[in-house]
Amino acid sequence: MEKTINGRTYEETAAGPRFKACAPHNVLARLGDKWTILVLSHLAVSPGHRLRFSELKRGIEGITQRMLTLTVRNLERDGLVKRHYYPEVPPRVEYELTEMGKGMLPALEGFTSWIRDNWPQIEHCRRAYDAEHDGDAAGDSSTN
Amino acid sequence: MEKTINGRTYEETAAGPRFKACAPHNVLARLGDKWTILVLSHLAVSPGHRLRFSELKRGIEGITQRMLTLTVRNLERDGLVKRHYYPEVPPRVEYELTEMGKGMLPALEGFTSWIRDNWPQIEHCRRAYDAEHDGDAAGDSSTN
DNA sequence: CTGAATCCTAGGCGATACTG
């Protein structure tokens, strides 16, 4: 028998529910990588949800050519972004949110708005935790 | 001047908006790590949103003691989970979602439900992409 | 302009052993 919570299927065992690696983790892991949300955000606010490679690169502070390429490549592979190639000289490439990509924005926005609302408290908790446990933090100590 | 999209602040430059590393990425990166959502999911469905260490360990397929410790530690640091220590012999430790942790569930659920709904299409897109581009995939090729 | 190919390093994560 299978139930579901947060989109994850799990089986009821004698010892309780048992989850397995799952789709949400898979997608969250991509969104959680270093540049993906920044790329999506940029496309989200741009006219036509569409930008060329160099515009994305200029718009995202610190991203390298390589990482931008890899990031949009992964988004394209997942069907969230469509790549438009214009064989001019010099070549021009534009990336555009697909219908699915656009459909993701509201859900993403809903979640990120929770983050925005609660971010101050999270920061506060981290500082409190770090203060109480001396200097050692598990993740990054940067407050960012 | 600062505007905001998806909880990310950005500045309008002559060349367009310019995002910086931000809170949503920070939180998404934690949720996107290998075990965090599984731990949260487990706490979400458990009575009282509360489980002891060994219950979490048993419930999550393949997680090691070390990774579970690190994961709950980070959640505790962010204030999403509270650690209850009972100095018995043998010791007993329970982890419980905080108010903020519980408050996160609806937003997370909203987003993960989008993932669940669109997961089949994402998988389809990946297979199509991989098929067209021979065998090489950037991320994991496992369909999960 | 866009992006592929190399090289290299930091850190996530697993395996294992040890402790109160």
Next chain:
DNA sequence: CAGTATCGCCTAGGATTCAG
């Protein structure tokens, strides 16, 4: 039972160079 300490692998991701 819950947690820490070590070690070692492996991959994300940065810097640089080459190419169409």
